[in-house]
Amino acid sequence: MRMTKFPERMVKGCMLRMGYNGPLNSANYLKSCFSKPYKFFIHSIVHALSHRKGGYDVMRDYQ
Template identity: 95%
Template structure:
């Protein structure tokens, strides 16, 4: 199903590799794949190369199939904790969990490292 979806989305690279290149997809799907890889990937770099599980994450929405995204996120969060990594993965996801669990927590927006500001162009 994944390989068929890759062909349907215009992939023009080798289909039997363990890694798939984002640059080999047609232009409309490059952006979608970029979003999936950056938002739901546990990687700290190398965002042009996708692994097979990431291609599953792309295939499910393209083909309108159910997929358990939270299972993948929690699996890699667990691996990150148990391996003793000093780098947090999914920091925004963790912040959302904390905001939901503790809605009244006091926030220091002047010293917060993850402040998102919107710049409006005129």
């Protein structure tokens, strides 16, 4: 199974459309910087795809 990787420009464009108001050049996206309708969506993705036991406030760029 091969992992699908999206272009960085497309990921940044999606973050802007979702109302992200934090720095886009970092590898971490803070959950608190998303607009209100997307916070629960990001929360669900982080919990589903995270490989750690704590620290669910940051979404990595590969997620």
